[in-house]
Amino acid sequence: MSHDILGSVRRAVRETPAYPFEPGERAIKLDQNESPHDFPAELKEEALRRAAAREWNRYPDLTAEGLRTKIAAFEDWDPQGVVLTPGSNVLIKVLIEAGGIGQRLLTASPGFAVYNLEARMLESQLTEVPLEMGDQGFATPVAGLLEELGRGGPGLFALLDPHAPTGTVTPDGDIARLLDAADAAGWLSVVDEAYGGFAGTDHRGHVRGHAARLSLRTFSKTWGLAGVRLGYALTSPELATELRKLVPAFNINVLSESVIEVALERPEYMAAAVQEARRERERMMAALREQTHWEPLPSRANFFLLRTPDPVAAAQALKNRGIRVRPQHTLPLLAGCLRVSVGSPAENDAFLAAAREIAPR
Numbered sequence: 001m002s003h004d005i006l007g008s009v010r011r012a013v014r015e016t017p018a019y020p021f022e023p024g025e026r027a028i029k030l031d032q033n034e035s036p037h038d039f040p041a042e043l044k045e046e047a048l049r050r051a052a053a054r055e056w057n058r059y060p061d062l063t064a065e066g067l068r069t070k071i072a073a074f075e076d077w078d079p080q081g082v083v084l085t086p087g088s089n090v091l092i093k094v095l096i097e098a099g100g101i102g103q104r105l106l107t108a109s110p111g112f113a114v115y116n117l118e119a120r121m122l123e124s125q126l127t128e129v130p131l132e133m134g135d136q137g138f139a140t141p142v143a144g145l146l147e148e149l150g151r152g153g154p155g156l157f158a159l160l161d162p163h164a165p166t167g168t169v170t171p172d173g174d175i176a177r178l179l180d181a182a183d184a185a186g187w188l189s190v191v192d193e194a195y196g197g198f199a200g201t202d203h204r205g206h207v208r209g210h211a212a213r214l215s216l217r218t219f220s221k222t223w224g225l226a227g228v229r230l231g232y233a234l235t236s237p238e239l240a241t242e243l244r245k246l247v248p249a250f251n252i253n254v255l256s257e258s259v260i261e262v263a264l265e266r267p268e269y270m271a272a273a274v275q276e277a278r279r280e281r282e283r284m285m286a287a288l289r290e291q292t293h294w295e296p297l298p299s300r301a302n303f304f305l306l307r308t309p310d311p312v313a314a315a316q317a318l319k320n321r322g323i324r325v326r327p328q329h330t331l332p333l334l335a336g337c338l339r340v341s342v343g344s345p346a347e348n349d350a351f352l353a354a355a356r357e358i359a360p361r
């Protein structure tokens, strides 16, 4: 008798590909939009001291109330409206569980892969509106999204600002129109602000006082703590109460709690890194624009899209020189594109030297 031994794994899960990432040897890593700078050694020591002083045999707070209160104070937000998860990618899953299962998920495409993959596995009805091409590169398809929002929820509307993988921002007035239209038609809305610090944007004002809106934030990018895994939502106490039911209890461990506590007390450590990322992004793009082989597309984040005639060969040639970037050419609209993260000045110099070598003379 033969049967499929994993036959009870839902078809939607089996037919969805895994998160698209290829781990590689240690190299100049310009492929995950991480900070090139580690958490300062002195702050690491302080975090470890605090972690050591905790009781590791005891469960942590049920919903990390202590850390939640500190993040709330830092963000000037009601602690009842804060939800913490180990990485904001967990929060994306929770949002789709709350508002997407058996309902709709609306977003612009191409976007952050996690929304698409979770929607497919959780069998949410996914509507992806293609990005538009404006004179400043890719742009949020405002008219197309408004049309879909008007068709009605219930469901989850995800707006990424800055958008990923483009790094472009949506004008403030358009964000207001989109969120108003979403409220009017009964959607939950998430504004994913993972890269907000690099662009100098902040959409708390669009979320405060609106029960069905949420700002999604993370310590992975501007704070340079991707390895610690902490993401959070700023939303209404009503929506937060529902989302917290979906987050497994005791989800934030005492080690990450200690690290984030220290980071919040010393936020100035990241200001220089954010300034450097902005400066370096402009320097890299200007140098690349001098060669017809490379076409960097406008971005306000710590990464940018780089169009080139043969992206597969370019990614391989960079890899041969020890530099990893993220191919994006198989995504709709992104033919010819690589995504390049901004590294340290020395890493960016190495990238630019390699790019000069690769470009035909």
Ligand SMILES: *Cc1c(COP(=O)(O)O)cnc(C)c1O
Binding pocket: 033, 086, 087, 088, 089, 090, 112, 160, 164, 192, 194, 217, 218, 219, 220, 221, 226, 230, 231
């Ligand atoms: C990196 C990123 C996140 C954050 O992921 P974490 O799980 O918090 O590390 C969220 N949204 C977008 C668009 C991102 O690029």
